[in-house]
Amino acid sequence: MPDWNALVRERLGAVAPSSVKKEDEEFIAELAAHLEDLYEQLRGQGMCESDAIDQALGDVGNWRGLAGRIRRAKGEEETMNSRTKTLWLPGLIGLTASMVWLMILQRATLKPSLPGPWLHAGVAFLPYLIWQITQPLFGAASAYLSRRARAEPRTEIAATLFPSIVMLGVWVVLIACIVVTRYSHVAHQWPLVIAGTLNWSILPGLSLLLGRFLYLKTQNLARP
Amino acid sequence: MSVSKRIRANIARGSTELVILSLLLEQALYGFEISRRIEERTEGALRFELASLYPMLYDLERRGLIKGRWQPSSTGRDRRYYSLTPKGKTHLAPLRREWRSFFQALDCLAGVSNA
Numbered sequence: 001m002p003d004w005n006a007l008v009r010e011r012l013g014a015v016a017p018s019s020v021k022k023e024d025e026e027f028i029a030e031l032a033a034h035l036e037d038l039y040e041q042l043r044g045q046g047m048c049e050s051d052a053i054d055q056a057l058g059d060v061g062n063w064r065g066l067a068g069r070i071r072r073a074k075g076e077e078e079t080m081n082s083r084t085k086t087l088w089l090p091g092l093i094g095l096t097a098s099m100v101w102l103m104i105l106q107r108a109t110l111k112p113s114l115p116g117p118w119l120h121a122g123v124a125f126l127p128y129l130i131w132q133i134t135q136p137l138f139g140a141a142s143a144y145l146s147r148r149a150r151a152e153p154r155t156e157i158a159a160t161l162f163p164s165i166v167m168l169g170v171w172v173v174l175i176a177c178i179v180v181t182r183y184s185h186v187a188h189q190w191p192l193v194i195a196g197t198l199n200w201s202i203l204p205g206l207s208l209l210l211g212r213f214l215y216l217k218t219q220n221l222a223r224p
Numbered sequence: 225m226s227v228s229k230r231i232r233a234n235i236a237r238g239s240t241e242l243v244i245l246s247l248l249l250e251q252a253l254y255g256f257e258i259s260r261r262i263e264e265r266t267e268g269a270l271r272f273e274l275a276s277l278y279p280m281l282y283d284l285e286r287r288g289l290i291k292g293r294w295q296p297s298s299t300g301r302d303r304r305y306y307s308l309t310p311k312g313k314t315h316l317a318p319l320r321r322e323w324r325s326f327f328q329a330l331d332c333l334a335g336v337s338n339a
Contacts (some may be wrong), residue, residue, distance in 0.1 A: 037256040067273045073282035
């Protein structure tokens with residue numbers, strides 16, 4: 001007979017090792033009892049032990065989602081609070097940290113004596129390059145914060161991409177302004193607009209996602 | 225969430241609540257028994273997955289409509305039995321009326337009972 005308490009704890013731990021709390025013990029025991037009954041029912045129907053274990057555990061489906069729903073149902077977290085923890089907070093922290101870092105880089109590196117290539121085409125190329133290279137760190141940080149709050153994968157991705165989504169919004173507004181105010185010059189503005197969107201939203205977005213990917217990879221490697 | 229999705233979610237949630245409270249009115253049951261009884265009585269038409277059942281049970285408990293208590297089951301193992309509280313009983317009567325009216329209204333509009 002498998003140790004259902006251990007199996008449930010192990011799976012909840014795999015979802016969020018640092019967030020299995022003492023208050024969860026009762027839920028773990030109850031869930032383990034349910035799975036034990038289901039397992040015995042399946043065994044009674046003639047299923048082999050390993051298949052019965054797999055099917056009973058498979059009945060839970062999304063462990064992360066279940067843990068979050070139980071928390072909310074128990075009133076430990078309101079829906080709004082959960083959304084704040086999993087999306088808004090990690091996203092805003094990522095955005096703020098990323099922008100503050102850019103500001104620091106610009107102040108530290110933009111000197112009048114800077115060689116020409118680093119100020120290529122009027123773009124503050126050096127700070128931008130360093131900023132772009134370091135974006136995966138912010139993506140990883142947002143993903144970590146969102147994951148720690150037991151976010152669903154898509155919420156985690158949204159939190160990771162939050163800075164580039166905001167930047168995309170800024171560019172959409174900018175494009176709308178250009179179309180409205182300088183309609184006759186639109187043809188000349190498009191290359192700059194496209195380059196801006198690419199440099200400030202699309203590429204940083206890809207870097208942020210790369211950070212999340214690397215973070216998940218280190219998590220998987222760390223798991224025994 | 226779109227309006228139709230929200231309506232469907234509310235219907236699903238409301239019906240789950242009605243089903244669980246109605247079962248617990250008869251006798252105290254633990255989670256696995258609740259899901260098995262629902263499946264048996266509806267001949268498999270309704271099946272509550274674990275992921276829907278326990279959040280609902282904890283929500284009902286938080287609202288004071290049911291109460292859970294660990295006690296030995298018929299097999300001798302401890303199980304968390306849920307029973308209806310007086311508040312739950314008071315809540316169930318209007319809930320049943322609402323659902324009856326809802327199905328009558330559906331029947332008038334869509335002829336559900338003759339389908």
